[in-house]
Amino acid sequence: MGDMHGITQQLPYLKQLGVDAVWLSPFYKSPQADAGYDVADYRVVDPLFGNNEDFDRMLATAHGLGLKVIVDLVPNHTSDEHVWFQDALAAGPGSPERARYMFREGKGKDGDQAPNNWNSVFGGPAWTRVTEADGTPGEWYLHLFDTKQPDLNWENEEVRDEMRSVLRFWLDKGVDGFRVDVAHGLIKADGLPDWDGAAAMVEGSTAKETPADGDDDGGDAEPATEPTRAEGQDLSQAPFFDQDGVHEIYRDWHKVLESYEGDRMLVAEAWVEPAERLARYVRPDEMQQAFNFDFLLAGWDAERLAHSIDASIEAVAAVGAPVTWVLSNHDTVRHPSRFGLKDPATFPKGIASEDEQPDAALGLSRARAATLVELALPGSAYLYQGEELGLPEHTTLPASARQDPSFFRTHGAERGRDGCRVPLPWTADAPGYGFSLNGPDGDAQPWLPQPESFRDHAADVQDGVEGSTLELYRAALALRRKHRLGRGAHVWSAQHRPEQGLVAFLNGGVLVLANMGEEPVDLPVGFTPVLSSGPLTGGMLPVNTSAYLLPQA
Structure with a gap:
């Protein structure tokens, strides 16, 4: 762990x-x-x-x-194993212990419907009904996430x-x-x-808190059309x-x-x-x-x-x-x-x-x-x-x-x-x-x-291998500290052409170029590259590559 x-x-x-x-x-x-x-x-x-x-x-x-x-x-939210929630279950409806959480009576003749139609961010309903101390179906509690994560009442x-x-x-x-x-x-x-917004499940679906069928061989679950969060x-x-x-x-x-x-x-x-x-x-x-x-x-x-x-x-x-x-x-x-x-x-x-x-x-x-x-x-x-x-x-x-x-x-x-x-x-x-x-x-x-x-x-x-991702991060963070980029100011440079895939800006005297387009681009005259995410050749910035450059003395 x-x-x-x-x-x-x-x-x-x-x-x-x-x-x-x-x-x-x-x-x-x-x-x-x-x-x-x-x-x-x-x-x-x-x-x-x-x-x-x-x-x-x-x-x-x-x-x-x-x-x-x-x-x-x-x-x-807390865990449902938090002492507060255990006390809330034991104390029953209307108690100060339950007032710490979002307990509500259900809708319908027998209170067997959730208090509203909210769904969990993790999928499935956002409400779970409890069984009271006398064994009867009782109130519902809200959990925007898992059933084991009851929401606290911040009022x-x-x-x-x-x-x-x-x-x-x-x-x-x-x-x-x-x-x-x-x-x-x-x-x-x-x-x-x-x-009825984004957290809602696909209409008519139900959640199942068990692994998908067919998992016995350790393979991945088949993509399901339900239940999943509505897209977009x-x-x-x-x-x-x-x-x-x-x-x-x-x-x-x-x-x-x-x-x-x-x-x-x-x-x-x-x-x-x-x-x-x-x-x-x-x-x-x-x-x-x-x-x-x-x-x-x-x-x-x-x-x-x-x-x-x-x-x-x-x-x-x-x-x-x-x-x-x-x-x-x-x-x-x-x-x-x-x-x-x-x-x-x-x-x-x-x-x-x-x-x-x-x-x-x-x-x-x-x-x-x-x-x-x-x-x-x-x-x-x-x-x-x-x-x-x-x-x-x-x-x-x-x-x-x-x-x-x-x-x-x-x-x-x-x-x-x-x-x-x-x-x-x-x-x-x-x-x-x-x-x-x-x-x-x-x-x-x-x-x-x-x-x-x-x-x-x-x-x-x-570690210590030139060009490795670890050494790239170390070099970038060192340069960030040296030039105080975190406390600097961002200014788009003359080279900035995002519609063509080129992101370019200045901060703390450092010119940053990122080629997110489909063709290599010329490196600007009067600047010297001091760090790049990949090799630079022939005075060009390749696609899928970024570079830090400093003005030439």
């Missing part, structure tokens, strides 16, 4: 990579129904990963290396007090900030009105997302962080459109940053990328906040694989063996080029674990190995996020590629199986 001790061991690697901080996904006590995003105790490290003292040692080591630590906070002051206390618990330990999961989802619209619709307009009331919560949290010495920060995971709505989360008295998913969704498309850069910078400038840039994370297909598809701007919800398989070499060349664009932009850049190794998605993961609840709740129609979460390959010739040297019974098998392609991407075969 990996653990706190393992993280501590690898912190020097992150320091050498050149990053400023590490963000840890949830490590709290949890039944692990959704990779720890189902929290049973917000103040305790899950025994899978060690204990609180192990966390303290990891944090001290990170700070000793000059690295800040950001921890994941999951405030929208309840006890919930707000508890989460303030959780913030202080980790701030007292010395953490530098929080990534806030589902930051746009805490407040629901008054009356919980019906909604906007979740951000749902009555359970981006309600104005969330901002009062973050103004309150801002005050909590402000009461501590040093730089403490909140970064929002908020899938919100348009950019002006997202900027509301980073007003001066709220959060410090918000993930810019519009940039991630632009894909390998020059015009879309250029438009995203403009819109993102303009939106946050109005509130005085920094922009953020991200190409991959734990919820998305890794960008080297997305960029290797026939449509490199597509956004699949996972890839299985019977789906289109990416062109690995093409995807990696584009991913390396996109990374140079990302790391040259002003603001904060977020790198997903393993992207510095050029890791692809595991696109042939057998259904028998999958763990993502979205795979099961959509009966395999959504392949899920397991393919991007496969553990890192540290050592090419070690069992488990060096990730889990002391596995159960000595087999050292990581919690998700690694594809054979990971051998060629292992950190030890890239």
